[in-house]
Each structure stands twice: as structure tokens, then as C-alpha cells.
Amino acid sequence: MAAADGPPQPGPGSFLLPPTFTIGGWEVNKPELFLVLSLVIVFAFAYATSRKAQVVPGRLQFAGELVYGFIRNSIARDNIGSADYMKYVPYLFTVFLFVLVNNFYGVIPVIQFPSMSKFGFPVALALVTWLIYNVAGIGRHGFFGYLKHQTVPAGAKGPILIALVPLEFLSNIIVRPFTLALRLFATMFAGHLLILLFSLGAAYLVTGYANAAIGIPAGVLSFVLGIGVSFLDMLIMFLQAYVFTLLTAMYIGSAIADEH
Template sequence: MSVHVSLSEATPVAAEGGDGGFIAPGPGSFELPPVFEVAGFGVTKPMLLLILSAVLILAFTISASRNAQMVPGRLQFAGETVYGFVRNTLARDNIGSEHFMKFVPYLFSLFMFILVNNYYGIFPFLQFPTMSRIGFVIPLALISWLIYIGAGMWKHGVFGYFKHATMPAGVGGPILILLVPLEFFSNILVRPVTLTLRLFGNMFAGHLLLILFATGGAALLTSGNALYAGVGILSFALGIGVSFLEMLVMFLQAYVFTLLSSMYIGEALADEH
């Protein structure tokens, strides 16, 4: 497992005054310079990775579904496994057997898109999880928000959905004065925010930790002090361990984002809140 971090992301640099110190990575490490410009607009590495992810997902799904056989080959088996996981475990179990197939294409695309963009963080030379940029996460959360709000309005009507989302069944009386605003805030306003922060925060923190272990280890190894060099080797070893942990986190974050999206859709379509 590689913990290489490109020099464009973070490097041990001399502190101001030329004393030769180490500046720890921070949010600035995620502000990468443009790779090239088009009509004065800078195209950055994360933008290119987003485009690459769409190409990779299309290539995988087309290749896995082309010439499908009764006894699947490895690629077809892999495609059917991922699709079946999203279709059965995420969509049908949370939305219900009546309407779940309408949302499988979106949930499958969402899961694959987040998964691929998360795993960029551990591939040498790519090594940047694009979901660590909040500007890429917000649109995904808003799309899920619009879909489950739209699904609820389709099922219950506009006013019927807001009643469904803010007034739990069997509850009445003065308590609704307090309960309705809280339910509106929780079910309508907060959900896209929590979806965004959960995915962004985990990807941002994990990548920042990998940069710290890699650049800190490099600074210690090149310090000229034997004791520091030993600590630098330990830093690289810990970075490798964190890389394996990040592999699990990257999958879980794609899973949780898709799971919550399907649960919100299921709640919007349910007969009772």
C-alpha cells in the first residue's frame, strides 16, 4: 500500500526566515493549482478525476453487461455483485418492493460514483479523494434531497408530503406547536447538511492524516538526526496502516451516503411517518 503524496499537495518546506522547519499540512494542501487552463478557466486535478470516474464507471458497467452469459465471467460477476448489493440491500430493503426499482439506477450510480472518487485517495499518482472537496459533495446531497422530496410529493401531494414529514401519526394537540417545526427542521432542512458533512469530513480528515504521515516522515528522515530518522520510518509504517484503514472508511462512506439516501426515499414514500 503506497502512502506517496505528490509534491503539489504538501511538502516539507522551509519556514519563513529560512530556518529549515516543517510546516504541517492543512486545508491549503487541498487547494491544488490548475493543471491547465481553458479560456482562462483553470482545470484542476480534482475536476479531471471526476471526469475520469465517469469514464471508468461507464467502461466497467458496459463491459460487465455486454454479452451477458448464464454462467458469468469474472467481470460480469463483479458487475452483478455490485448491482445486486445496491438493488437488494440498499434499495429494496429500505424503499420497499413496490417502488424500489424506480430508484435503483440513481442509487447504483451514486454508490459507484462516490466509491470510485473515494478510492482515488489510495492510488499512486492519483492520490486525491475528490469527495474531500466539499464543493463536489454538496451537489450529490442536494440531488438526493430533491429526489426524496420529489418522491414524497409524488406519493402524497405537495401539502400532504409536508404534513407526512412533520406530523407523526397518532400525535395531536398542543404538542404539535413544538413538534412540527422540529420535524420540519430535522426531516427537510438538516438532512442534506448531514449527508454533506459526513462524507466530506471523513474524506478530508483521512487524506489530511495520510499527508501528515508521509510528509512528516520524509522531513524526519531527511533531518540528519538518526533518532528522528527512526521516528520517520515509524511514521511511514503508521501511514501504511492508516491507508488500509482508509480503504474501509472509503467504502463505508459510499455505503452510508447511499444507504441514507435510500432510507430517506423510503420514509418519503411510506404511508405513515
């Protein structure tokens, strides 16, 4: 958004995209289309890298095994435990690729919009994680055993439990999905907003600033800084996919851990 006769002013309104088309009164916009596209991309990658598996992997199979091995060994096994981790690897593998693809939409030309900058998407994904680790914990400890496991710290006794139990319940059961979603949303939102600020600012300074002797060099500098921010944002996009997957594995591991 831009003020009249002034520089562009990107903000929350920049994320309110008009509908691309309407189906039965349901307005479908670009982020929703990107979300569906990411499902196709993740499935295609997993299928293409595994359908002709060989003892000596080719390049495509090697890429798939590299990602799968990273998720299985460095995230699932290390945080869930060697006895139970394999059953959760498919979900962790899928969620890592899904978040990664949707994040990297933000630096793909023409698309240039990270899906996870729409708050509803990371919330829905975090709720799926919340459901998985709670169901896993209840399955391991039973309903009341799981509540005790999550709300009563090891070794805590006496009146202090009156304060600790509600806090632990709030922290471990209620707040986790929202902090998980908020972390992913906030970084994607802020990164995209910065790229918008530098790119729109560069265009305004070069083409619309009254003093060309100042506007053109400043616009070029803004454009170069925007490129630098884009590369930094790419690193953050990967890290946020990793962190989301890592925390998911940690939550599952803590939910099914044996009593101490």
C-alpha cells in the same frame, strides 16, 4: 505546507490545488478532472459487465452482478420497499460506484487525492439526492400531504405540534442534504490529512531532522503508520460510499412510505 526550517504542516491549504489548465477563463484543477474520469470509469464498468450478459456469468459479469445485487437487495429493497424499489436502483447503483471511485482516488499512486474531500462535490451530490426523495415524496402524497408526512409525527396531537413541526421540517427537509454531504466530506478530508501528515512527516524526519539517529527510526515508524492509516482509510472509503447510498435509500423510503 511547511514552515521554514521546520517540519511540514499539512492543513486546509494542502487541498487548494493549482489549476491544471484554463478554458475560456475557467480554471480546471485535478479534482474536477478526476470527477470526469470517475464518470468514465463508472460507465465503462457498467457497460463492460453487462454488454455480453450470459446465463453463466464470466468474471467481469459476475463482478457487476455482485455489486448490482448488493445495491438492489441489501440497500434498495430493504429500505424502500418491494413495491417501489426497482425504479431507484439505477441511481443508487450509480451513486455508490461514483462515490466509491472518487473516494479511492485517495490511495491510488500519483493521483492520491479523494475528490470528495472538496466540499462542493459531496454537497452537489447530496442536493441531487435531496431533490430525488422530495420529488418522490410529493409525487406519492401530493405537496401538502408530503409536508404533513414529513413534519407531523404519527400520533402527535395538540400544542406539542407547535414545537415538533418546525423541528421536523428543519430535520427532514432542510438539514438532511448538508449532514449527508458533511459526513462524506469530513471523513475524506480527515483521512487524506492524516496520510499527508504521516508521509510528509516521514520524509522530513529521514531527510531533514538534525539528529539522524532519532530522525531515521522515527521517520520509518511514521511511514509504517502511514501505510496502516492508508489501509484503514480504504475501509472508511468503502463504508462512506455504502453509508451515503444507504441513507439515500432510507430517505427515499421514508418519503414515499404510507401514512401510519
